[in-house]
Amino acid sequence: MIKYKIFNLLENFETNTYLVWDTESNEAIIIDPSAPSENLANAISAMKLKIVHIFNTHGHGDHIGGNEYFHRLYNCPIGIHPYDADMLLNSALNLSDFMYTPIISPAASFLLKDRDSIYLGEFKGTVFHTPGHTKGGVVIYFEPYLFSGDTLFDLSVGRTDLPGGDSKQLSDSIKEKIFSLPDSTIVLPGHGGSSTVGKEKQENPFIN
Numbered sequence: 498m499i500k501y502k503i504f505n506l507l508e509n510f511e512t513n514t515y516l517v518w519d520t521e522s523n524e525a526i527i528i529d530p531s532a533p534s535e536n537l538a539n540a541i542s543a544m545k546l547k548i549v550h551i552f553n554t555h556g557h558g559d560h561i562g563g564n565e566y567f568h569r570l571y572n573c574p575i576g577i578h579p580y581d582a583d584m585l586l587n588s589a590l591n592l593s594d595f596m597y598t599p600i601i602s603p604a605a606s607f608l609l610k611d612r613d614s615i616y617l618g619e620f621k622g623t624v625f626h627t628p629g630h631t632k633g634g635v636v637i638y639f640e641p642y643l644f645s646g647d648t649l650f651d652l653s654v655g656r657t658d659l660p661g662g663d664s665k666q667l668s669d670s671i672k673e674k675i676f677s678l679p680d681s682t683i684v685l686p687g688h689g690g691s692s693t694v695g696k697e698k699q700e701n702p703f704i705n
Contacts, residue, residue, distance in 0.1 A: 521668065576609050578608065627671065668705065
């Protein structure tokens with residue numbers, strides 16, 4: 498069984514960091530570690546989880562600030578889409594120059610591509626490339642959960658006025674990729690509360 502827990506490691510930005518694990522193998526991933534956190538590390542230790550990957554849904558500073566801490570702690574690889582890979586290494590590109598402190602992450606260990614399969618134990622997940630918020634934005638689907646980063650929020654969408662943003666591309670990404678998933682899919686965004694694909698199809702005013 499796949500389970501998840503949400504951690505808010507960066508209160509000023511209210512970024513959702515997700516710990517996702519398979520209850521049989523205890524293999525786990527961290528999605529968008531926004532900052533170093535002993536609280537998250539202690540939770541991982543208490544549950545005896547083995548961190549096998551870090552995934553960044555995109556390269557903005559509020560989603561990658563914990564990469565170095567957790568990469569060093571667990572010696573686990575970091576995955577991001579190639580279009581956002583340079584953002585890990587450049588605080589101007591990842592926009593953290595405008596945050597409380599510039600952030601530089603270790604380089605990507607591997608690059609995510611559209612429709613890539615990822616595994617936790619025997620459970621297979623799928624990566625979907627969903628550009629629009631950034632050029633290399635991705636979402637990660639472990640049925641019935643969709644970790645949507647800053648692509649799709651509860652009755653909202655990611656902003657497109659930052660470098661690499663494109664409103665039409667974002668709308669197309671959501672309609673073509675996310676809305677192809679079952680209506681019962683639980684949407685777990687990079688900020689804010691959860692939703693479902695069915696709700697967003699019917700009620701999201703930003704998708705046309």
